[in-house]
Amino acid sequence: MIRRTVTIRNRAGLHTRPAAAIVKLASKFESEFFIIKDGFRINGKSIIGVMTLAAAQGSELQLELDGDDEEAAANVLVDYFDKGFEEE
């Protein structure tokens, strides 16, 4: 199991479009995926779950991955967060 910390960089925050993209990215991997924010832990493969995080710009989140391909999955997801969801 690995954990990585990421920050929401884009202006609009974690809204519907990136939430959908995260779920789609995560679903390509076998590993279980959770996102933790303020002690709140949601399933990262659930769009409604990811949306409920309602994370604004500047929020810090922890990505938790567990499975055979956790390393690869973490790299892809962290990269997507670091790119500010490719919005700016």
Added chain:
Amino acid sequence: MSGTRHTEAKQPLRFSGIAASRGIAIGPAYRYERQLLYAEDRKLDVSEVGHEIERFDAAVVKARQEIEKVRRVAEQKVGSSASAIFEAQMMMVSDEFILSNIRQSVKHELKPAAFVVDREFSEHQRMFETGDNPLMRERVDDVEDIKQRLLRYLLDRKKWLSKIEVPSILVAETLTPADAILFARSSVLGFAIDGGGITSHVAILARSLGLPALVALHSASQQIEAGDMLILDGERGELIVNPDAETLREYEQEQSLAVGTSSITEAPAFESDFAGARTQDGHAVRVQMNLEFGSEIAIAEAERLSKSAMSGGSQPIGLGLVRTEHFLLLHDDFPTEEEQSTLYRDLADRFHPACVTLRTFDVGGDKVLSGSYHEDNPFLGWRGLRISLDEPDLFLAQLRAILRASARGNVRVMFPMVTTAEELVRALEFLEQARHDLRIKEEPFDQNMPVGIMIEVPSAAIMAESFLPMVDYLSIGSNDLTQYTLAVDRGNDLIAGLYQDLHPAVLRLIQMTADAARRGGKPVSICGELGSNPLATPVLIGMGISEMSVVPTDVHSLATRVTLLRQDECKLLVDHILDNAVSAEEVKRQILHFLVERELIDRFSQTALRTRSGARMMKR
């Protein structure tokens, strides 16, 4: 059930609301009520579980089919940008994590699927509401929509009827954007809604669908029965229930007149050498169009009008105001520079060689993203240029996108909501930065792209002179200027009557702006709704406004009115009004007197009826 029974004995009733979308509709009432469903708890027998889960899965399939259908209709009706709302809903109803949670609860807790659906979705809605990203709060309604669809099926309730068999006027307390889209597909003649304001999503959709609509009718829907005969007057903001025969006949006449003459194939009043009209004494007024809504339909319609002017021998009609923020209406956030650049370039190409005036994002206040955070006075708050100046990345991306679209030389940029000269100085610094960025990337753009500002805050009108050396033109936004001058929010139906765009205070500010522009040698245009008001035409001409931008359907009637007037006479009218009139009523009286004296009143009425605008004032 009263059904379609329409008895002679019924007394006529009148309700006043806000005309949110123009036109007149006559037809029977169709009452639309969508009751929110709730589920009861009970203990399932173990033997029921299998069947309960099957019912749940069937409900999910059904909901997906319904949402997909709405999405397709939306795409067809208002373009692919609108269907994005429904794509997100589709993903939510396909969320395997939530779905399997629900199945597990049914199985292990022995609870009915409807109860678990209600509990599960409601819980997520609460989380949306308490999260710190305001954009997500707007999503609560999407989840509600999904929840209700599932509950309806699980509780064996009737399908929401979003189809009308006989052409009817839809009467409802509230209406969601999805409802509006679906009803537009069948024979709905217009919308009469208890709630809402002129800028609500339903109002905006009704306008882009070309259907008359009244909003803010208070509790009218409770007093209307299905099948009652209705006249929905989207010109005067009135709903007449069970009208007497004479009223009905009058309206039918007006309606047929409006329909019969709205065709653009009529002899255009346009000059052959430019897109505009000349007054009797030879003063040129350029006529342009406002682009209301970022839908393909609205753009195509404007393009058709523009080209039809050209085929009539005149120049194509340009766009005097493109509200770029309307492209965002149905999105969660701002489009990227690349997306914007594609969008703007497409517009510039389609209207070339006519001019395309791109106004930078004017969000906040009543606009789409107002829910982003709470402000006590959003109209006096963070909106328009103020937001752009505080969000440099966003602003620069838009300015670069606009510049990139300007390469063929027919694009102008305009800043909204300018209040002080310092703001303009800063905006111009950003524009210079954007130019610099493009030069480095060696991207082509128009080095001399004209820059203008909206005059819509009284301070800007009063200080118009101080902005002039920095800009190429001024454009008066009469809607906001009226609201700020008279301190009235026209979306607020309690005081909407105070919204008087012909009030002498507003006219004086317009005059100050026009005078300053003339002294500075810069053109001044008007792009608010005042341009469409037939009574305002002589006043604006008298003030020396050289360019008027109106909704596409009004360009021909405006051009016709211009050709009927003499500027020197209009000038005297304006002098008289500004010297004497102390109320909007007096202003109107003087204009009517002016028109009657010149025997223009009938012809003005015709131009008003042709586009069905301003008919009320003309009728008196």
